[in-house]
Amino acid sequence: MVSLPAPPSRESLIESPAHSPVWKIGPREFVAMMAMLQALQALAIDSMLPALAHISHDLGATSENQRQLVVGLFLIFAGFGSLVPGALADRFGRRPVVLSCVAGYVVLTLAAALVTTFDALLVTRAMLGLASAGLSVLPPAIIRDRYDGDRMARLQSSVGMVFMIVPMIAPTLGQAVLLVAGWRWIFGMMAALGVAVLGWTWLRLPETLHPGHRQLIHPAAIARSMGRILTTRSAIGYVIGMAVVQGALFGYINSAQQLVAEHFGAGSRFPIIFGGMALAMATTNFINSRIVERFGARRVSHAALIIYICSSLTQLALASSGHQTLWSFVPVMTANMCLMGFIGANFGSIALQPFARTAGAAASTQAFIRMVLASLLGSLIGQAYDGSARPLAIAQLSGGTIALIVVLFSERGRLFRRLYAVEPIPPQATSLD
Numbered sequence: 001m002v003s004l005p006a007p008p009s010r011e012s013l014i015e016s017p018a019h020s021p022v023w024k025i026g027p028r029e030f031v032a033m034m035a036m037l038q039a040l041q042a043l044a045i046d047s048m049l050p051a052l053a054h055i056s057h058d059l060g061a062t063s064e065n066q067r068q069l070v071v072g073l074f075l076i077f078a079g080f081g082s083l084v085p086g087a088l089a090d091r092f093g094r095r096p097v098v099l100s101c102v103a104g105y106v107v108l109t110l111a112a113a114l115v116t117t118f119d120a121l122l123v124t125r126a127m128l129g130l131a132s133a134g135l136s137v138l139p140p141a142i143i144r145d146r147y148d149g150d151r152m153a154r155l156q157s158s159v160g161m162v163f164m165i166v167p168m169i170a171p172t173l174g175q176a177v178l179l180v181a182g183w184r185w186i187f188g189m190m191a192a193l194g195v196a197v198l199g200w201t202w203l204r205l206p207e208t209l210h211p212g213h214r215q216l217i218h219p220a221a222i223a224r225s226m227g228r229i230l231t232t233r234s235a236i237g238y239v240i241g242m243a244v245v246q247g248a249l250f251g252y253i254n255s256a257q258q259l260v261a262e263h264f265g266a267g268s269r270f271p272i273i274f275g276g277m278a279l280a281m282a283t284t285n286f287i288n289s290r291i292v293e294r295f296g297a298r299r300v301s302h303a304a305l306i307i308y309i310c311s312s313l314t315q316l317a318l319a320s321s322g323h324q325t326l327w328s329f330v331p332v333m334t335a336n337m338c339l340m341g342f343i344g345a346n347f348g349s350i351a352l353q354p355f356a357r358t359a360g361a362a363a364s365t366q367a368f369i370r371m372v373l374a375s376l377l378g379s380l381i382g383q384a385y386d387g388s389a390r391p392l393a394i395a396q397l398s399g400g401t402i403a404l405i406v407v408l409f410s411e412r413g414r415l416f417r418r419l420y421a422v423e424p425i426p427p428q429a430t431s432l433d
Contacts, residue, residue, distance in 0.1 A: 025204055033205060034139040034159045036197050037098065039166035040105055041078065041135045043190055044128060045071055046170035046278075049257050050271055051183040058183070059118035065383055066118075068254040072379040073122050074129040075250055079371030081133030086141060086364020089134075091214060094142050095207045097134055102201060104131030106194040113187035136371070141363040144352050145208040152352070154292050156345035160285035168278035171271035213357045229355065229365045237410025238351040239366045241403035243373035245308070245343060248399040250378025252333065252392055255385040263387055264326035273326075277334045284341030296418040297346035303416070304342035305404055311335045312396035319390040329389055336396060343403075 025033070048055070048070055056067040089097040108128040115121045139159065147155055177186045230236060252259075261270035292300055315332045318324045348366075355362035377395070384391040411417065 025206060029204065031155065031158045033200065034143065035165075037102070037135050037139050037201070038159070040102070040190075040194055040197060041132045042166045043170050043193065044074060044105075044109070044132060045253060046166070046274070047174040047177075047186050047190065049171050049253070049274065050175040050261075051178055051186055052257050054178065054183045055121070056118065059115070059121055061118050064258065065385060067257075068379070068382045069122055070125055071254050072250075072375065072382060074125045075375035075378060076372065077126040077129030078133045078136065079129075079368060079373075079375045081130035082137045082367035082371050083364055085134030085137045086361045086367075089138055089141060089209065089364075090361050093207045093209050093214075094138055094145070095201075095205055098138050098142075098205065099198065099201060101131060101134035101138070102194060102198040105135065106191050106198065107131075109187050109191040109194060113184045113191070133367070133371075137363050137367045140348060140352060140367075142208050144356065144363070145210070145213075148353065148356065151293065152349045154289045156349050158285075158289045160282075160288075160341065160345050165278075165282060168275045168282060171274045175268070175271045226361070226365050229362050230369075232354050233412075234410055235351040235354055235362075235366070237406035237408075238347040239369050240373070240406045241305075242344060242347040242351075243370040244377065244399040244402045245305075245340060246370065246374040247377025248381065248392070248396040249337070249340060250374050251381025251384075251395050254378055254382030255392065258385060259389060259392070260326070260329075263389075264329060266326055273330060277330070277337050280334050281337045281341045284338040285345065288342050288345060292346060297350055298411070299416045299418060301343050301346035301350070302407065304339045305400060305407065308336055308339040308343065309397065309400040309404065311339065312393060312400050315389065316393035316397050319388055319393040324389060 052067040052070060055061075055070060061067055085097050085101065105128065108124060108131050112121060112124040112128060115124055140156065143152060143155055143159070173189060174186050177183075177189060256274060257270065260266045260273060266273055288300060311332060315329075315336070318328050318332065351366055352362055377399075381391060381395045384395075408415070
């Protein structure tokens, strides 16, 4: 057995010589980098939305709802792929795994630009989802290496605020590309941005995993670690709760082009409307980053979830009236997206609190559960599109209600608690054999 040194302070972003080369990255650059890593995956989803009709026509899709699979399959396979990067990052470090994921993103994005059939595009998109899974899994693990508690929730919100800029402008970028070139050049734009992020990460990202926290890759040990993650009551309710709420959001993204652009008649205004919703969501992430340390992640997210349920009930009433218009749908949908800005980062940070030494594996397992469940629900919601907002409204109300139930389970029936101490870390190995 090897005696290991004590972990470094989480407050510092300066790596020790024994840990990695002495690189220094400031907090603002750190937030921007984590946001852009996550944003590459968002770009692969949202920039496609204005082009779905063109893609399905050019490549011979056989039904209107089939176009949703370009987004839906990407999300499903990103969910399945998220189970792998965390364990690799806990063994080999965050940096090499992140770089590999970005490189795979670039290669497969270029491959998608060259396909000649709709089926080939779907296969390529599924592979791209697998390769890009680490882009959503590893930034929270990297943040967890350095922060915990409400400070982690605040940093997650700051990352979310910057990250939301991409969903805000991605449909507009896609629409702009379509004005001057074909839809294949949207993939070219994605690849170019991937190359830029790859270079930035290569030059500036230090290794944040302390050597004392490295884990050997043994299937039995991984299974035990996953078992701890799945059976930690204080965390699992937040993972499932976020999955069902996010599933409703994915259902909206899958059907947004049909619902907003076609059914509600937004047409060419769709990218602007979609971007405005994302801007509002980014604003709430900014507000959350400023208030979460004062009020606590639980208090903020629990209040937001209850308001989300009420807002979803309003959306369902409007959709069921038969007289819903674009301008009655958009404000309520925007309100729900804003409330998710208060739910997402806080739920994620609460769920990771018990797993300091296996943050990578915990982030992977939690992202796997969240993304697979959310993407499958999102695809089902999208396929249920019937020319109205009613299926989406039912999904939002159901998701919010289920989320409240599972959060009550995790909190043992008590909402709005404020925990000032970090929750205990489950016992696990502290040495490498």
